[in-house]
Amino acid sequence: MSVRYLAKKLTTLVVTLYVTVSFNFLLFHVLPGSPIQLLARSGHYDPAARAQLVKLFGLNHSLFTQYFIYLKNMLHGDLGFSYVFRKPVTTVLGGAIGNTLLLVGTATLVTILVGVWLGVMAASRAHSLTDASITVTSLGLWSMPDFFTGMILIFICGVWTHILPISGLVTPGLVTGPWGHFVDVARHLVLPALTLTFVNAAEFSLISRNTLVDVMVEDYMLTARAKGLRRRTIVWRHALRNAMLPIVTATALYVGMILGGAIQVETVFSWPGMGLLIYNSVVQRDYPVLEGCFLLFAIAVIATNFISDLLYQVLDPRVRRT
Amino acid sequence: MEEHKVEEGAQFLTRRKFFALGAASAGAIGMAGLTDVTSASASAAVSTLRVGWTTPPDVMNPFTFTTTASNEILWLIYDTLLEYNLQLNPEPSLAAKSSMSADGKSFTYQLRSGVKWHDGKPFSANDVKYTFEIMAKHNLGQAAWSLADFDSVVIVNANKVTVNYKKPQAFDPALAIPIVPFHIWGAMTPSKILSYNNPNPVGTGPYKFKKWVSGQYVQVDRNANWWGKQPAAKSIIWTQFENSDVMVQSLASGQLDILTEVPPVLWNGLKGKANVKPVEMESFSFHHIGINVSKNPKSGGNPLLLDRTVRQALGYSLDRAQLVELALAGHGIPGSVQLPPSFGKWQEKIPSSEQINNNPGKAKKILDAAGYHVGSNGIRQDKHGKQLSFRLIAIATTDEDVLAGQMFVKSAEAVGIKLTLETLDGTTLGNIVYNNNPNWDIFIWGWDSGTPDPDYLLSVPLTDQIGNNNDVFYANPTYDALYNKQATTPNPAQRVPLVHDIQKLFYEDAAYLVMWYQSKLQAYRTDTWKGWVPTRGGMVYNFTRDNYLKITPR
Numbered sequence: 001m002s003v004r005y006l007a008k009k010l011t012t013l014v015v016t017l018y019v020t021v022s023f024n025f026l027l028f029h030v031l032p033g034s035p036i037q038l039l040a041r042s043g044h045y046d047p048a049a050r051a052q053l054v055k056l057f058g059l060n061h062s063l064f065t066q067y068f069i070y071l072k073n074m075l076h077g078d079l080g081f082s083y084v085f086r087k088p089v090t091t092v093l094g095g096a097i098g099n100t101l102l103l104v105g106t107a108t109l110v111t112i113l114v115g116v117w118l119g120v121m122a123a124s125r126a127h128s129l130t131d132a133s134i135t136v137t138s139l140g141l142w143s144m145p146d147f148f149t150g151m152i153l154i155f156i157c158g159v160w161t162h163i164l165p166i167s168g169l170v171t172p173g174l175v176t177g178p179w180g181h182f183v184d185v186a187r188h189l190v191l192p193a194l195t196l197t198f199v200n201a202a203e204f205s206l207i208s209r210n211t212l213v214d215v216m217v218e219d220y221m222l223t224a225r226a227k228g229l230r231r232r233t234i235v236w237r238h239a240l241r242n243a244m245l246p247i248v249t250a251t252a253l254y255v256g257m258i259l260g261g262a263i264q265v266e267t268v269f270s271w272p273g274m275g276l277l278i279y280n281s282v283v284q285r286d287y288p289v290l291e292g293c294f295l296l297f298a299i300a301v302i303a304t305n306f307i308s309d310l311l312y313q314v315l316d317p318r319v320r321r322t
Numbered sequence: 323m324e325e326h327k328v329e330e331g332a333q334f335l336t337r338r339k340f341f342a343l344g345a346a347s348a349g350a351i352g353m354a355g356l357t358d359v360t361s362a363s364a365s366a367a368v369s370t371l372r373v374g375w376t377t378p379p380d381v382m383n384p385f386t387f388t389t390t391a392s393n394e395i396l397w398l399i400y401d402t403l404l405e406y407n408l409q410l411n412p413e414p415s416l417a418a419k420s421s422m423s424a425d426g427k428s429f430t431y432q433l434r435s436g437v438k439w440h441d442g443k444p445f446s447a448n449d450v451k452y453t454f455e456i457m458a459k460h461n462l463g464q465a466a467w468s469l470a471d472f473d474s475v476v477i478v479n480a481n482k483v484t485v486n487y488k489k490p491q492a493f494d495p496a497l498a499i500p501i502v503p504f505h506i507w508g509a510m511t512p513s514k515i516l517s518y519n520n521p522n523p524v525g526t527g528p529y530k531f532k533k534w535v536s537g538q539y540v541q542v543d544r545n546a547n548w549w550g551k552q553p554a555a556k557s558i559i560w561t562q563f564e565n566s567d568v569m570v571q572s573l574a575s576g577q578l579d580i581l582t583e584v585p586p587v588l589w590n591g592l593k594g595k596a597n598v599k600p601v602e603m604e605s606f607s608f609h610h611i612g613i614n615v616s617k618n619p620k621s622g623g624n625p626l627l628l629d630r631t632v633r634q635a636l637g638y639s640l641d642r643a644q645l646v647e648l649a650l651a652g653h654g655i656p657g658s659v660q661l662p663p664s665f666g667k668w669q670e671k672i673p674s675s676e677q678i679n680n681n682p683g684k685a686k687k688i689l690d691a692a693g694y695h696v697g698s699n700g701i702r703q704d705k706h707g708k709q710l711s712f713r714l715i716a717i718a719t720t721d722e723d724v725l726a727g728q729m730f731v732k733s734a735e736a737v738g739i740k741l742t743l744e745t746l747d748g749t750t751l752g753n754i755v756y757n758n759n760p761n762w763d764i765f766i767w768g769w770d771s772g773t774p775d776p777d778y779l780l781s782v783p784l785t786d787q788i789g790n791n792n793d794v795f796y797a798n799p800t801y802d803a804l805y806n807k808q809a810t811t812p813n814p815a816q817r818v819p820l821v822h823d824i825q826k827l828f829y830e831d832a833a834y835l836v837m838w839y840q841s842k843l844q845a846y847r848t849d850t851w852k853g854w855v856p857t858r859g860g861m862v863y864n865f866t867r868d869n870y871l872k873i874t875p876r
Contacts, residue, residue: 055513084380086517095536096537158571162575166568167561167565167569167572172539266564267565268568270537270538272536276537283748285749
C-alpha cells in the first residue's frame with residue numbers, strides 16, 4: 001500500500017465529509033416550518049418569550065452566519081442544543097449511541113457469525129437437503145418484517161412463558177450491583193438482538209453460500225483435495241478466504257449502518273437507541289439532534305468504507321496491484 | 323460415489339451437533355427464565371406503583387415543559403397553593419386556607435407552616451411571591467395564560483400572601499401555578515430559566531425526584547417530610563413504551579399497575595382479562611373540523627368559507643353518532659359545543675332538534691336558499707360560478723381523524739360540496755394551520771383543556787389568540803366581549819349563563835364543527851393496588867393527583 005494511495009483516500013475522505021456536513025446543515029435549514037412555532041403551540045409563549053427562544057437557539061442570525069457558527073462549534077465538539085430535551089446534542093446522542101451499539105453491535109456480530117457459518121454449511125453440502133432447508137428458512141425469516149418477528153418472540157417469551165423481559169433496557173427501579181445490572185441488561189438484550197439476527201442472518205448466509213459454491217468448483221479446490229487435505233481445512237481455509245471479498249463488502253455496508261439503529265425493533269422493544277431518537281426528532285423537528293445524527297452516520301459510513309478499502313488491499317493482491 | 327458417502331456422514335454429524343447446540347441454547351434461556359422469576363418477585367413488592375405510558379416527558383423544568391407526561395410527574399414533586407380533589411373541586415394544598423376579596427380582584431392565602439423543600443431548606447412566602455412574579459412578568463410556564471391580569475403579590479406576614487389582579491378573576495391561578503424555590507431559581511435570568519433542564523427538581527410535594535433514565539423510565543420516591551398524610555406508594559415509576567400492544571401485554575402479565583391511555587381496540591381486548599379492570603371515563607378533550615375564517619387579505623383560504631351558511635351546511639351534512647361509532651369504536655360522545663360534557667353545568671346543552679348535525683336535507687335547503695345551485699358536475703356553485711370545492715387536511719398518524727375525514731368527504735359530497743382530503747404529519751399540519759397567512763381551507767384535529775375550568779377552551783377562539791392558540795383565525799368582537807365578561811365574573815351563578823351564551827354564539831358561527839368528545843380509556847390491575855377512583859378526566863393523567871396519594875396496597 002503506497003503512501004500516495006493512502007493520501008488520496010484520506011483527501012477524498014475529508015472532502016466527502018465536508019460536503020456532507022454542509023449539505024446536512026442546508027437540508028435542515030431550508031425546510032419549511034419553524035421549530036419555535038412548534039414549541040409555541042402548546043407552550044402559550046408570548047412574542048417576547050418567543051423572541052428569547054429564537055435568540056437562545058441562534059435562529060436570529062442569517063442562514064450564512066448560522067452556517068459558520070455551526071462549522072466552528074462542530075470543530076470544537078459542540079453539536080448544538082436540543083430543542084426538545086434542552087440538553088447539549090452530544091449528551092442526547094451519547095446515551096442513544098451506547099444503547100444502539102449494544103443492541104445492533106451485538107446483533108450484527110452474531111448475525112455475521114451465524115450467517116457465514118450457515119452459508120458455509122449450505123455451500124459445503126450444495127444442493128443437498130441441508131442446503132435447501134438453510135436457504136429456504138433464512139429466506140423465509142429474511143422476508144418477515146422486523147416488527148412481526150419481534151411481536152412473535154414477545155408473545156412466546158414474554159406473554160406465554162414469561163422467561164424474558166419484553167420491553168426496555170433495564171428493569172425500572174431495580175436496585176442492584178454492577179453484576180446484577182449486567183445480567184439485567186443482558187436479559188433485556190436477548191429478544192431484540194435475536195429478532196435482528198433472525199431477520200438479517202440470511203443476507204450473510206446467502207452471500208457466503210453463493211460465493212463459496214462458485215469457489216468450490218475451481219481447479220485449486222480439486223488440487224487441495226488431491227493433496228489429501230481435510231474437508232474442513234479446504235472449506236474454511238482455502239475456499240472461504242477466496243470468498244471473503246463480498247462478505248467484507250456486505251459487512252462494511254452493514255457496520256456503517258449500525259449507528260442508524262434499528263427503528264422497528266427499537267420501537268417494538270422500546271429500546272432507546274438511535275433509530276427511535278431519529279424518528280422522534282423528525283416528528284418533533286429537533287434540527288440540532290437530527291444534524292448530529294446525520295453527521296455521525298456520515299462519519300460512520302465514510303470511515304467504514306475507508307477501512308474496507310484498506311482491507312481489500314490486504315485480502316486481495318489484485319487490488320493491491322492496481 | 324465415495325465422496326457422496328463422506329458427505330452423508332458429515333451431514334449427519336452436523337445435524338446432531340446442531341441439535342446439541344439447540345438444546346444448549348434452550349437451556350440457557352430456561353436458566354434466564356429462572357432468574358426472571360426471582361427478580362420479578364423481588365422487584366414487584368407492592369410498595370412501588372408502576373405506571374405505563376407511550377407519551378414520554380420532555381423536560382422537568384416547571385417553566386418550560388410542554389407535555390402532559392412532565393406535568394404528571396412535576397405535579398407530585400411541586401405543590402400548588404390550591405389543588406383539585408377527586409371530584410375536581412378546589413381544595414387547600416400548600417395554602418391551608420384561602421379567601422377572595424369582595425371585588426374578586428385579590429386572593430389571600432394562609433400558607434402551611436414548617437414546610438421544607440426537598441433539599442431541607444425552609445419554604446416561605448417569598449417563594450410564592452417569586453414564582454407568581456417571574457411567571458407573570460416573563461410569561462413563563464403552562465399556566466402563564468392565567469396570569470394575564472396579574473398585578474402584584476404582597477407578603478402580609480411570613481405565612482400569608484395576597485395576590486392582586488387588575489380585574490376580577492373567575493379562575494384562581496393558584497390552582498395551576500407550581501410553587502418553585504427562590505433559593506434555586508432566583509439567581510437565574512429568564513433566558514437561563516428557558517434553557518435550564520432542571521436535572522434534579524426540588525419541590526415541596528409528596529414525592530421527591532429520584533431518577534430519569536432517558537427513554538426508559540422516571541422514578542420518584544416518597545417524601546418523608548411532606549406536610550400531608552403520607553401516601554402508601556414508596557416509589558412511583560412511569561415506564562415508557564414505544565408500542566401500545568407491548569404496554570398492554572405488560573399490564574396483562576403483571577409488570578405494570580396502571581396505564582394512562584389505552585387505544586380503543588386494545589381496551590376492548592382487556593375486557594374479561596383476569597385481574598385487569600379497563601375503565602372508560604369522560605375526558606376534557608374533543609376533536610373538531612376547523613374552518614379557515616381568516617379575514618386577512620393575505621389568507622389563502624377559500625373565501626366561500628367566510629359564508630356562515632356554507633359552514634353550517636357542512637355541519638348539517640355530518641352524522642356525528644356514526645363518526646363516534648366508526649372512528650372511535652363507540653368510545654365517545656357525539657360533539658356539539660366547544661366544552662365537553664365533563665364540564666358539567668358549564669356546558670351549553672343544545673337540544674338535538676336544534677343541533678347542526680345529521681340533516682342533509684336542511685343542508686341542501688339552506689344552500690339552495692343562499693343561491694348555491696348544483697352545477698352540471700354535481701358540485702354546487704355560487705352565482706359567479708365559483709364551486710364549493712375545498713381542501714381538507716388531517717394528521718396521517720391519527721387514524722380516527724383520517725377515518726373521520728374520509729367520511730366527511732362522502733357526507734359533504736351528498737349535499738353537493740366537494741372536499742379533497744390530504745393527510746400530513748402533525749408538525750407539518752401545525753405549521754400550515756398556524757401560518758400568519760393561512761393557506762388552507764379545512765383541517766381536522768383536537769384540543770385538550772388545560773384546566774377543568776371552562777376558561778382555557780373558551781379562550782382559544784379569541785381575536786388576540788390569533789398567532790397563538792386560535793387555529794381557525796376566528797375574530798368576533800362580540801365573542802371577545804362575552805369572554806372577558808365571564809372571565810371577570812367570579813360568582814359561578816352569574817358566570818354560568820355567560821359561559822352558555824358564548825358557546826352558543828361560537829356554535830352557530832360554525833367555524834368549529836366539533837365531531838366528538840372522546841372517552842378517556844385507562845386500565846389497572848386489581849391484584850396489586852386498591853382504591854382507584856374513576857374520575858372525569860381519568861384516574862391518573864388528570865388535573866387531580868389524589869389517586870396517586872390515596873391508593874393502598876391490596
